[in-house]
Amino acid sequence: MTVLAETSERGLRKLTLSVRRPGENVPAVVWLPDSDAARWPAVLLSHGGGLHKEARYITRLAERLVRDLGCAAVAIDQPYHGERTPPGERGLTPLERRSRIGLDAWRARNSSATAQAVDDWQATIDAVRGLGAGEAAPFGYFGLSLGTRFGIPLTAVEPRITCAVFGLFGHPGAGDVDAAGFAEATRQITVPVLFLMQWDDELFPRDGGLALFDRLGSARKTLHANPGSHTQIPPPEMVSMIGFFRRQFRGGDQASTD
Amino acid sequence: MTVLAETSERGLRKLTLSVRRPGENVPAVVWLPDSDAARWPAVLLSHGGGLHKEARYITRLAERLVRDLGCAAVAIDQPYHGERTPPGERGLTPLERRSRIGLDAWRARNSSATAQAVDDWQATIDAVRGLGAGEAAPFGYFGLSLGTRFGIPLTAVEPRITCAVFGLFGHPGAGDVDAAGFAEATRQITVPVLFLMQWDDELFPRDGGLALFDRLGSARKTLHANPGSHTQIPPPEMVSMIGFFRRQFRGGDQASTD
Numbered sequence: 001m002t003v004l005a006e007t008s009e010r011g012l013r014k015l016t017l018s019v020r021r022p023g024e025n026v027p028a029v030v031w032l033p034d035s036d037a038a039r040w041p042a043v044l045l046s047h048g049g050g051l052h053k054e055a056r057y058i059t060r061l062a063e064r065l066v067r068d069l070g071c072a073a074v075a076i077d078q079p080y081h082g083e084r085t086p087p088g089e090r091g092l093t094p095l096e097r098r099s100r101i102g103l104d105a106w107r108a109r110n111s112s113a114t115a116q117a118v119d120d121w122q123a124t125i126d127a128v129r130g131l132g133a134g135e136a137a138p139f140g141y142f143g144l145s146l147g148t149r150f151g152i153p154l155t156a157v158e159p160r161i162t163c164a165v166f167g168l169f170g171h172p173g174a175g176d177v178d179a180a181g182f183a184e185a186t187r188q189i190t191v192p193v194l195f196l197m198q199w200d201d202e203l204f205p206r207d208g209g210l211a212l213f214d215r216l217g218s219a220r221k222t223l224h225a226n227p228g229s230h231t232q233i234p235p236p237e238m239v240s241m242i243g244f245f246r247r248q249f250r251g252g253d254q255a256s257t258d
Numbered sequence: 259m260t261v262l263a264e265t266s267e268r269g270l271r272k273l274t275l276s277v278r279r280p281g282e283n284v285p286a287v288v289w290l291p292d293s294d295a296a297r298w299p300a301v302l303l304s305h306g307g308g309l310h311k312e313a314r315y316i317t318r319l320a321e322r323l324v325r326d327l328g329c330a331a332v333a334i335d336q337p338y339h340g341e342r343t344p345p346g347e348r349g350l351t352p353l354e355r356r357s358r359i360g361l362d363a364w365r366a367r368n369s370s371a372t373a374q375a376v377d378d379w380q381a382t383i384d385a386v387r388g389l390g391a392g393e394a395a396p397f398g399y400f401g402l403s404l405g406t407r408f409g410i411p412l413t414a415v416e417p418r419i420t421c422a423v424f425g426l427f428g429h430p431g432a433g434d435v436d437a438a439g440f441a442e443a444t445r446q447i448t449v450p451v452l453f454l455m456q457w458d459d460e461l462f463p464r465d466g467g468l469a470l471f472d473r474l475g476s477a478r479k480t481l482h483a484n485p486g487s488h489t490q491i492p493p494p495e496m497v498s499m500i501g502f503f504r505r506q507f508r509g510g511d512q513a514s515t516d
Contacts, residue, residue, distance in 0.1 A: 199472070199481075210468070213483070214457070222494070223457075223483035225471070236480070236505060240498070247494060 046143030050094020107175025170208025308352020365433025428466025
């Protein structure tokens with residue numbers, strides 16, 4: 001791991017990292033409370049399709065996690081995204097990239113990158129622990145859409161992740177190269193989950209979202225659904241997410257009504 | 259309206275009332291902040307089937323509304339419930355009452371009381387305004403199961419109700435004597451709604467709950483679903499409800515992410 005840059009502003013430190021990997025290093029950003037706490041929980045922030053590690057909703061969520069909860073937050077450029085975008089697709093909007101490649105091929109390419117994304121996140125967890133997180137500090141996961149495509153297989157195999165926000169995805173998935181593997185991973189999830197759906201999602205039909213929520217193996221899971229299209233999640237869900245992580249890191253959903 | 263009793267404890271006033279009605283008076287309880295505020299929002303708390311105005315979850319919600327939000331809260335014994343329970347059913351548990359009458363007849367009787375319940379609530383709103391709520395103070399509504407059976411027709415015709423928590427009910431309803439009227443009222447709801455579902459509800463099948471949420475006419479509505487049976491709503495939903503009313507009374511869901 002190499003620290004490429006460090007800034008600090010109003011109690012919030014931000015490190016720009018390169019996580020060393022065989023083949024291709026993973027560009028990462030870590031947001032931290034500006035204190036020497038040796039142990040903090042950290043939330044892995046997995047961006048959506050066509051976006052990158054400093055997409056606006058990612059950085060806003062990171063800042064809330066640090067300032068409101070005293071957590072760390074970590075984002076990476078996932079395969080084919082951010083600094084890892086293939087040369088022919090650079091400078092294009094997510095919609096332009098998807099149109100150029102075609103939705104089915106776009107989804108198949110993302111799906112085929114699942115194992116890589118899981119490896120990248122596991123190496124990133126190792127790196128973040130090296131920054132000072134205690135051995136026992138838990139990790140949360142946040143990832144919608146592409147972030148759920150990668151996050152369900154990751155959470156199924158990664159015991160250091162103790163809670164997750166998923167959503168904007170379906171069962172069956174979309175363009176999955178290993179639909180059976182994804183379905184099995186969904187069943188294997190046991191950590192508490194907050195699952196977000198958009199009731200009028202144009203990319204993932206309603207029934208598939210409901211089916212994916214239903215299949216999650218977790219005993220403690222909550223579905224939040226709101227009217228609107230794929231990207232129109234209303235502002236109160238930011239509050240829901242912060243509240244969800246607060247409850248988990250303080251000892252579980254059942255322990256408190258605060 | 260007659261005030262039958264008044265108590266005050268740690269900043270919380272509680273009034274026991276009888277709301278005068280032609281025919282049968284309505285037993286009511288009002289919880290208020292112990293201050294002379296001339297205007298406060300009030301939340302109408304509508305108990306579930308077989309229960310009464312001081313059921314445990316009703317009084318807990320009332321106390322949170324008063325202490326956390328500075329609201330008033332109002333509960334009544336709805337038709338056939340609490341002090342209005344028919345003599346032959348007094349002293350029985352909700353399940354015993356339902357078993358004695360039979361589920362279908364129980365539901366038909368409740369449904370047939372809808373117009374009465376709407377009248378009772380409207381008279382109660384008038385009475386609570388007489389206690390000191392300003393003319394413009396908004397009312398919220400909370401009612402699950404039987405509380406939704408009555409609350410949707412009430413909210414459809416009562417402009418003083420500006421937001422509502424519904425849930426644990428379905429479309430089509432159950433034992434409705436006027437299914438078309440209920441369906442039409444559902445479409446007529448335009449206020450922001452938080453809708454709670456239990457994913458494994460043994461009394462209201464999942465598809466009906468989803469259909470009822472879908473039919474609500476409100477542009478701003480949120481579905482929260484959790485695993486478990488009809489009565490097993492997990493504690494964090496209390497936080498969701500308090501947060502929902504807080505946002506509404508402070509000027510709308512879209513205005514804030516706090």
